[in-house]
Amino acid sequence: MSDDEERTPASGAWRSLGDFIRSQRELANLSMRQLAEIAKISNPYLSQVERGLYKPSADVLKSIANALHLSAETMYSQAGLLDNSGPRDESHHGVEHAIKVDPRLTNDQKESLIRIYRSFTAGS
Amino acid sequence: MSDDEERTPASGAWRSLGDFIRSQRELANLSMRQLAEIAKISNPYLSQVERGLYKPSADVLKSIANALHLSAETMYSQAGLLDNSGPRDESHHGVEHAIKVDPRLTNDQKESLIRIYRSFTAGS
DNA sequence: AGCATCTGCTTGGTATACTTAGCGCATCAC
DNA sequence: GTGATGCGCTAAGTATACCAAGCAGATGCT
Incomplete structure (x- = not known):
């Protein structure tokens, strides 16, 4: 009860990829339907993604990154998919x-x- | 009839991501089961991926890249998931x-x- | 000859990424 | 007021990524 969690985390570290995407989307003054349209995904799915219910595929991530004028690397990095820990x-x-x-x-x-x-x- | 098809495209780009992975796997002298074991995926699935039947998720791509001692960026780039319009x-x-x-x-x-x-x- | 042990591949099922239809709430026109 | 249009979200279905079990051929060993 009482308070919810922070809805808009202060700039810096994002709790999750969804928070990052939502923040970037709001920063660009785009509605979910608008961004979904540009990124060629459905708006309900974007909703789930932003709420962290689903983890989008790389294809979708790239599409969203493009729609938000972000580099794919940035998006993958946020998604934890580029952890340069391996080689x-x-x-x-x-x-x-x-x-x-x-x-x-x-x-x-x-x-x-x-x-x-x-x-x-x-x-x- | 006739000859085998080309197994390692002698020239030009990779026909697909699967060709690239298979080539890298053979170059490392790993069997499908070995690579699948390291990458923590099933060997039938690796088979399908190398034959281009499925397009793996970014998670799996990253795992395979690590198993092959390749950077995730290289793998994503081959998968066409990174707009290599970079510098x-x-x-x-x-x-x-x-x-x-x-x-x-x-x-x-x-x-x-x-x-x-x-x-x-x-x-x- | 057989059996053991590789190889890659097929089959059938489960988990999850993703979509289409629709709900509930707000705002603005009439 | 009612209707139209915006928002984000839920529900139910489809498509596909992924796994476990098992098959067919090749190689090797006794």
């Missing part, structure tokens, strides 16, 4: 990574290049 | 650029690697 890349993984994700190379070619690269950098 | 034009000259700026390679080694790389990608 410790950088440094000497630069070349290998670039090779691995190059769509013009076959896997055999990638292995060859990486093998050569490693032989070059073995001593350093 | 990086590096995507196209990724390998050569990475080689050029690698401090552990001598200039001779860089030239060798780039020459091999160009021979591999000559047709594309």
